[in-house]
Amino acid sequence: MKLELRGITKRFGALVANDHISLTIEPGEIHCLLGENGAGKSTLMNVLYGLYNADEGQILLDDTAVTFSGPGDAMAAGIGMVHQHFMLIPVFTVAENVMLGHEPTRAGTLLDLPAARALVREISQRFGFEVDPDALVEDLPVGVQQRVEIIKALARDARVLVLDEPTAVLTPQETDELMVIMRGLAASGTSIVFITHKLREVREVADRITVMRLGKIVGTASPTSSTSELAELMVGRAVDLTVKKDEPQFTAKEFDVAHLTALDALGNHLLDDVSFTIRGGEVLAIAGVQGNGQTELTEAILGLRSHVSGSIRLNGTELVGSSVRKVLDAGVGFVPEDRQKDGIIGEFTVAENLMLDRSTGNPFASGLNIKFGYLEDFASSAITEFDIRTQGTDTLAGRLSGGNQQKVVLARELSRDLQLFIASQPTRGLDVGSIEFVHDRIIATRDAGIPVLIVSTELDEVVSLADRIAVMYRGKIVGIVDATTSRTTLGEMMAGIAA
Amino acid sequence: MSNPENTGLLVPLDEEIPAPSRSNELMREILGGGVVRTLLALVVGFVVGAILIIATNEDVLASAGYFFSRPSDLLTAAWNAVSTGYGALFRGSIYDTTATTFAEGIRPLTETLRLASPLIAAGLGIALSFRVGLFNIGGGGQLLVGAAFAGFVSFQWHLPWGIHLIVAIIFGILGAALWGAIVGFLKARTGANEVIVTIMLNYIAVSLVSFLMRTPILQAPDASGNPKTPAPDATAQLPLLLGDGFALHLGFVLVVAATVLYWWLMERSTIGYRFRAVGLNANAAKTAGINVGRIYILAMAASAAFVGLAGVNQALGRNTGFTPTIDSGIGFDAITVALLGGSTAGGVFLAGLLFGAMKAGSPAMQVESISPEVLGVVQGVIVLFIAAPPLIRAIFRLPKPATNSLIKQWWRARFTRGQVKK
Numbered sequence: 001m002k003l004e005l006r007g008i009t010k011r012f013g014a015l016v017a018n019d020h021i022s023l024t025i026e027p028g029e030i031h032c033l034l035g036e037n038g039a040g041k042s043t044l045m046n047v048l049y050g051l052y053n054a055d056e057g058q059i060l061l062d063d064t065a066v067t068f069s070g071p072g073d074a075m076a077a078g079i080g081m082v083h084q085h086f087m088l089i090p091v092f093t094v095a096e097n098v099m100l101g102h103e104p105t106r107a108g109t110l111l112d113l114p115a116a117r118a119l120v121r122e123i124s125q126r127f128g129f130e131v132d133p134d135a136l137v138e139d140l141p142v143g144v145q146q147r148v149e150i151i152k153a154l155a156r157d158a159r160v161l162v163l164d165e166p167t168a169v170l171t172p173q174e175t176d177e178l179m180v181i182m183r184g185l186a187a188s189g190t191s192i193v194f195i196t197h198k199l200r201e202v203r204e205v206a207d208r209i210t211v212m213r214l215g216k217i218v219g220t221a222s223p224t225s226s227t228s229e230l231a232e233l234m235v236g237r238a239v240d241l242t243v244k245k246d247e248p249q250f251t252a253k254e255f256d257v258a259h260l261t262a263l264d265a266l267g268n269h270l271l272d273d274v275s276f277t278i279r280g281g282e283v284l285a286i287a288g289v290q291g292n293g294q295t296e297l298t299e300a301i302l303g304l305r306s307h308v309s310g311s312i313r314l315n316g317t318e319l320v321g322s323s324v325r326k327v328l329d330a331g332v333g334f335v336p337e338d339r340q341k342d343g344i345i346g347e348f349t350v351a352e353n354l355m356l357d358r359s360t361g362n363p364f365a366s367g368l369n370i371k372f373g374y375l376e377d378f379a380s381s382a383i384t385e386f387d388i389r390t391q392g393t394d395t396l397a398g399r400l401s402g403g404n405q406q407k408v409v410l411a412r413e414l415s416r417d418l419q420l421f422i423a424s425q426p427t428r429g430l431d432v433g434s435i436e437f438v439h440d441r442i443i444a445t446r447d448a449g450i451p452v453l454i455v456s457t458e459l460d461e462v463v464s465l466a467d468r469i470a471v472m473y474r475g476k477i478v479g480i481v482d483a484t485t486s487r488t489t490l491g492e493m494m495a496g497i498a499a
Numbered sequence: 500m501s502n503p504e505n506t507g508l509l510v511p512l513d514e515e516i517p518a519p520s521r522s523n524e525l526m527r528e529i530l531g532g533g534v535v536r537t538l539l540a541l542v543v544g545f546v547v548g549a550i551l552i553i554a555t556n557e558d559v560l561a562s563a564g565y566f567f568s569r570p571s572d573l574l575t576a577a578w579n580a581v582s583t584g585y586g587a588l589f590r591g592s593i594y595d596t597t598a599t600t601f602a603e604g605i606r607p608l609t610e611t612l613r614l615a616s617p618l619i620a621a622g623l624g625i626a627l628s629f630r631v632g633l634f635n636i637g638g639g640g641q642l643l644v645g646a647a648f649a650g651f652v653s654f655q656w657h658l659p660w661g662i663h664l665i666v667a668i669i670f671g672i673l674g675a676a677l678w679g680a681i682v683g684f685l686k687a688r689t690g691a692n693e694v695i696v697t698i699m700l701n702y703i704a705v706s707l708v709s710f711l712m713r714t715p716i717l718q719a720p721d722a723s724g725n726p727k728t729p730a731p732d733a734t735a736q737l738p739l740l741l742g743d744g745f746a747l748h749l750g751f752v753l754v755v756a757a758t759v760l761y762w763w764l765m766e767r768s769t770i771g772y773r774f775r776a777v778g779l780n781a782n783a784a785k786t787a788g789i790n791v792g793r794i795y796i797l798a799m800a801a802s803a804a805f806v807g808l809a810g811v812n813q814a815l816g817r818n819t820g821f822t823p824t825i826d827s828g829i830g831f832d833a834i835t836v837a838l839l840g841g842s843t844a845g846g847v848f849l850a851g852l853l854f855g856a857m858k859a860g861s862p863a864m865q866v867e868s869i870s871p872e873v874l875g876v877v878q879g880v881i882v883l884f885i886a887a888p889p890l891i892r893a894i895f896r897l898p899k900p901a902t903n904s905l906i907k908q909w910w911r912a913r914f915t916r917g918q919v920k921k
Binding site: 302304323324325327328329334336341342343344345346347348352355356357359360364365368369370372 | 767768769770772773775776779780782783784785786787788789790
């Protein structure tokens with residue numbers, strides 16, 4: 001099916017999220033929509049999917065204008081969408097999930113589960129998905145769950161498939177498998193819109209590339225363009241994607257984790273005998289697919305978890321059993337993975353957020369009085385030093401873009417006297433400019449002789465920042481390897497195969 | 500579906516996209532802001548009250564019978580009914596225009612201040628809990644416990660003039676704080692829901708204090724088996740502010756001081772900072788090393804302490820003994836006051852005054868044979884509209900408030916944080 005968007009404009013108040021976007025997707029084409037966070041890709045797709053009404057412009061399917069008042073209309077017209085966050089019910093089987101919303105029935109009321117099963121099996125075979133219709137979704141690996149989402153769309157006869165950042169949750173191998181599937185679908189005539197900000201994937205799979213920036217289409221590119229050309233189009237200026245760093249200069253500081261084990265309330269192992277050492281002046285990056293114990297590891301170090309055994313020593317001082325306050329006071333700087341949930345208070349001003357982990361005593365308070373004058377000065381200089389784009393120190397942090405929120409967190413954590421710096425998913429959801437900045441600050445911290453622990457599910461980030469890489473799988477460390485280790489090996493380790 | 504905030508989908512937020520013009524945004528903000536909304540809620544409340552007054556007025560009903568022959572009679576009657584009713588409210592709560600002397604004239608105003616005092620104090624307490632993300636509906640119990648402690652000191656101990664009053668006040672406040680701290684402790688330790696715990700503690704407080712009022716600890720010698728306390732010693736009574744002609748006592752001054760203290764605590768102090776941090780995002784507060792459990796205990800104690808001041812005001816602002824009904828609904832009205840006042844010091848103070856005025860004016864309206872329940876409906880409608888902003892926006896077709904409020908920023912920069920921009 002040929003999909004055409006003509007002059008789509010979508011405004012939120014005075015903000016123009018989509019500015020006269022015109023786009024044609026030919027049948028059987030893999031069309032990449034490339035752009036940074038906030039470029040307007042998701043808004044455009046939500047217009048296409050009937051979630052938003054466009055203020056101007058038209059959607060044409062096979063040269064016929066259509067209007068959608070909701071996702072139901074879009075689905076009926078043959079548009080399928082796989083969201084970044086899966087819309088599956090974990091305790092249902094694959095077949096039950098696929099039929100959800102348009103259940104086949106017998107005799108008017110009885111669910112026809114065999115029909116749904118047969119449908120899943122048929123689609124699965126046609127495209128080589130290898131999905132068991134009777135498996136519970138919660139038992140399936142993330143990559144297979146994603147295929148269930150794709151089957152859901154295909155079961156509703158989707159002929160245009162929108163994949164919104166589909167590779168964010170996948171291992172490199174799973175990503176490769178997804179690309180094979182995408183090519184198979186395209187070959188059978190399905191048009192695919194592939195939304196991403198990952199340049200490597202774009203070049204590998206796309207037939208055509210459209211680059212969006214600030215709500216506008218800024219250009220189209222062929223898959224043969226170099227990554228730096230694509231990045232330049234995306235950001236609007238030349239960017240340096242490599243992180244420059246010298247050989248590590250070790251210092252006497254040492255962070256040592258030994259036999260760390262953490263249990264959940266039911267006694268299941270979240271962390272299983274985790275051991276590693278980071279010396280001052282080096283970066284150890286934890287790689288792994290999301291949900292393999294990385295979050296629990298940082299929480300255990302910070303003192304946010306109970307049921308933790310083993311030892312965590314910072315310069316010889318034991319931290320297991322200490323309160324968060326004591327851990328922070330021992331000189332641990334922490335950038336949490338979910339900055340909106342754990343890192344900032346959106347309804348506080350930028351200045352107020354900067355004193356969040358030092359809310360009593362020096363330097364921001366004398367007695368019970370907050371020294372607002374000092375805080376104001378501190379915030380002003382932090383805004384300058386960390387290039388936080390804000391109207392002022394009294395702008396609410398929730399109003400800043402993700403990159404600037406992350407800079408607020410960094411400014412707060414790096415302004416203390418640190419003995420250890422932990423950053424979890426430090427650049428998740430950030431634009432390229434902010435990523436460069438955050439990476440530079442991390443390396444600067446390392447070069448100041450502080451042990452640095454990075455947790456990231458982005459392999460590119462791990463490889464470019466790390467001096468050594470520890471790969472986690474199901475709560476265990478599969479191995480600790482040198483940063484020069486090949487991606488294939490790292491990918492295998494992320495799937496649990498020891499190097 | 501035009502509002503991106505409600506969908507949970509990615510909202511484009513890029514600082515380089517041009518901002519809307521300042522004047523346009525300012526207009527939108529004024530219309531969408533809390534102050535206009537509050538004022539309109541007041542208007543709606545009083546309009547509903549007026550409708551009730553008209554609908555139950557005898558003259559109106561009589562003239563409605565021949566409405567089609569002389570419609571002006573009905574309108575005149577309706578106007579008269581409403582102006583008589585609200586005129587009585589004004590005379591009863593602010594200035595008595597029929598009085599011969601000025602002192603007589605302003606007596607209603609002093610009554611308003613007196614009746615508003617406990618509402619403001621308890622309102623501040625409930626507001627504090629709201630700011631910490633807790634829903635303290637145990638105001639009644641905390642008020643009663645505060646009154647019991649203050650009362651105990653006021654008639655069981657016989658201390659010198661001055662010291663006696665101060666000790667009684669402190670005991671009342673501390674007693675209530677202790678009662679509130681139980682809630683915080685249970686929440687912090689066991690995760691118990693503070694709504695359930697405060698409701699149950701209300702029952703316990705009433706029964707416990709009633710029980711004690713039948714024992715020598717709190718019972719007056721002449722109470723003959725009824726739960727009633729002795730009158731406070733003269734040394735422990737809150738002194739009258741304007742002489743014998745007026746009932747207004749020192750309690751009002753204490754409440755003004757409490758309002759200032761609340762402002763300082765919430766907006767300027769490190770304690771209030773942590774209260775607000777926990778209330779807005781407990782996860783981030785915890786990650787930043789703030790002991791959330793300890794904050795819950797401290798916050799519930801502080802919340803109940805303010806409510807306790809209301810109890811003190813009730814127990815010591817009299818020269819007779821009191822019974823377990825001394826709360827008389829103040830503990831619950833305080834929730835309304837806190838909501839109406841937006842949980843800020845100034846807002847709660849004004850909301851308390853408004854409710855105090857209605858209390859003071861209600862007898863005067865009754866004289867004009869308007870039932871006091873009309874004012875109850877007015878209060879209810881006001882709060883309903885405050886609590887449901889989309890409702891009033893729909894009625895008056897107001898724009899949604901801008902998330903990045905210029906007025907709020909301006910206000911924060913100057914007052915809330917007390918910081919004048921350089």
